[in-house]
Amino acid sequence: MKIAVPNKGRLHDPTLDLLDRAGLGVEGGSDRQLYADTVDPDISILFARAADIPEYVADGAADIGITGYDMVREAGADLEELIDLGFGNCRIVLAAPQDGDIQQVYDLDGKTVATEFPHLAEEYFAEMDVDAEIVEVSGATELTPHVDMADAIIDITSTGTTLRVNRLEVVDEVLKSSVRLFARDDVAGTEKTQQVAMALRSVLDADGKRYLMLNAPQDNLDAIEEVIPGLGGPTVMDVEGQDTVAVHAVVEERHVFETINALKDEGATGILVTEIERLVD
Ligand SMILES: Nc1ncnc2c1ncn2[C@@H]1O[C@H](COP(=O)(O)OP(=O)(O)OP(=O)(O)O)[C@@H](O)[C@H]1O
Ligand SMILES: O=P(O)(O)OC[C@H]1O[C@H](OP(=O)(O)OP(=O)(O)O)[C@H](O)[C@@H]1O
Ligand SMILES: [Mg+2]
Structure with a gap:
C-alpha cells in the first residue's frame, strides 16, 4: 500500500x-x-x-x-x-479590487479572470452562466488585477490577509476546502x-480529549459518576480489600477543570489527568 x-x-x-x-x-x-x-x-x-x-x-x-x-x-x-x-482549511473565492466595477459574478461577462485553478474556474463560470475569459497563472495571482492582466481572480483565502494587503475583496465563494x-x-x-x-x-x-483516573469512595460512586460528563460511562474497578474504587473516564479537555473541582467535592482522591494519543472505538 x-x-x-x-x-x-x-x-x-x-x-x-x-x-x-x-x-x-x-x-x-x-x-x-x-x-x-x-x-x-x-x-x-x-x-x-x-x-x-x-x-x-x-x-x-x-x-x-x-x-x-x-x-x-x-x-x-x-x-x-x-x-x-x-x-488546511481554506476557501477558493472569486475576488476583485475593492471599490471597483465588479460587485457580483455577473459583472464578469466578457471580462478576464486570473487563477491557478483554471478547471475549477471553468466549472464555476459555466454553472453561473457567465462568459469570462480565464487566464492561468502559476502564482502571485493577487497582483494580476493591479497590472491590468485581469479584472478579478479566483484564488485561495484563509485569514483574508493576502486579499486585504492587495486591496481585493471577496465577490463570491467558489469552494470550501x-x-x-x-x-x-x-x-x-x-x-x-x-x-x-x-x-x-x-x-x-482523541484531539481535545483527556483521560481521567481517580479513586472514589465506594459508597459515593453514584455521585461521582454523575459528575463525569458524557462520552460513554466511566470504567469502574474495585480496589482490592478497600472501600475505594478506581474510576477511569474520557473527558473533553474543556470540561476537565470543572470536573476535577466537582470530583474533589464528592471525595475523589488521587486524580490523574493524561493526554490521549489515539481513541479507537
Ligand atoms: N492560506 C492557506 N490556508 C489554508 N490552507 C491553504 C492555504 N494555502 C493553501 N492551502 C491548502 O494547501 C494546499 C497546498 O498549498 P501549498 O501552498 O502548500 O502548496 P503549494 O503552493 O503547491 O506549495 P509550494 O508553493 O511550496 O509548492 C492548497 O491546495 C490548499 O488546499
Ligand atoms: O488568506 P491568507 O491567510 O492570506 O492566505 C491566502 C494565501 O495563502 C496561499 O499562499 P501561500 O502562503 O501558500 O503562498 P504561495 O503563493 O507561495 O503558495 C494562497 O495562495 C494565498 O495567497
Ligand atoms: Mg501556496
Missing part, C-alpha cells in the same frame, strides 16, 4: 505529524526523497506535489493520498473521500485502507 503525501509546502509537516501520531511514522528523513518506508512494512510513502497527488492516486502510482479537496476538484480526479483530516484522505475506488474498501483510515480517525477523535 502506497500513500501519496505532499513533499513540501504547508501541508507537508502536518501530514507527516498526523501519520506519526497514527502509528504510521515515516522512517528516515523525508527531505527530497521520492519514496519512504513507514514503521508498517506493508505501507510506504510516495512524496509528491500536493497538486499532483490526485492524479497519482487515480493513475495507480499510489493507492491512497492526502491532499487538499481543492486539488482533487481541480484535477477532476474521480476519487473516494474517506476522511476530512481537519487542517480542507485536507482529506482520498482513495481510488478499487482500494477504498480494502482492509488495509480501512486500517489506515481508522488509525488516522483515532488521532482526530
Whole structure:
C-alpha cells in the first residue's frame, strides 16, 4: 500500500505529524526523497506535489493520498473521500479590487479572470452562466488585477490577509476546502485502507480529549459518576480489600477543570489527568 503525501509546502509537516501520531511514522528523513518506508512494512510513502497527488492516486502510482479537496476538484480526479483530516482549511473565492466595477459574478461577462485553478474556474463560470475569459497563472495571482492582466481572480483565502494587503475583496465563494484522505475506488474498501483510515480517525477523535483516573469512595460512586460528563460511562474497578474504587473516564479537555473541582467535592482522591494519543472505538 502506497500513500501519496505532499513533499513540501504547508501541508507537508502536518501530514507527516498526523501519520506519526497514527502509528504510521515515516522512517528516515523525508527531505527530497521520492519514496519512504513507514514503521508498517506493508505501507510506504510516495512524496509528491500536493497538486499532483490526485492524479497519482487515480493513475495507480499510489493507492491512497492526502491532499487538499481543492486539488482533487481541480484535477477532476474521480476519487473516494474517506476522511476530512481537519487542517488546511481554506476557501477558493472569486475576488476583485475593492471599490471597483465588479460587485457580483455577473459583472464578469466578457471580462478576464486570473487563477491557478483554471478547471475549477471553468466549472464555476459555466454553472453561473457567465462568459469570462480565464487566464492561468502559476502564482502571485493577487497582483494580476493591479497590472491590468485581469479584472478579478479566483484564488485561495484563509485569514483574508493576502486579499486585504492587495486591496481585493471577496465577490463570491467558489469552494470550501480542507485536507482529506482520498482513495481510488478499487482500494477504498480494502482492509488495509480501512486500517489506515481508522488509525488516522483515532488521532482526530482523541484531539481535545483527556483521560481521567481517580479513586472514589465506594459508597459515593453514584455521585461521582454523575459528575463525569458524557462520552460513554466511566470504567469502574474495585480496589482490592478497600472501600475505594478506581474510576477511569474520557473527558473533553474543556470540561476537565470543572470536573476535577466537582470530583474533589464528592471525595475523589488521587486524580490523574493524561493526554490521549489515539481513541479507537
Ligand atoms: N492560506 C492557506 N490556508 C489554508 N490552507 C491553504 C492555504 N494555502 C493553501 N492551502 C491548502 O494547501 C494546499 C497546498 O498549498 P501549498 O501552498 O502548500 O502548496 P503549494 O503552493 O503547491 O506549495 P509550494 O508553493 O511550496 O509548492 C492548497 O491546495 C490548499 O488546499
Ligand atoms: O488568506 P491568507 O491567510 O492570506 O492566505 C491566502 C494565501 O495563502 C496561499 O499562499 P501561500 O502562503 O501558500 O503562498 P504561495 O503563493 O507561495 O503558495 C494562497 O495562495 C494565498 O495567497
Ligand atoms: Mg501556496
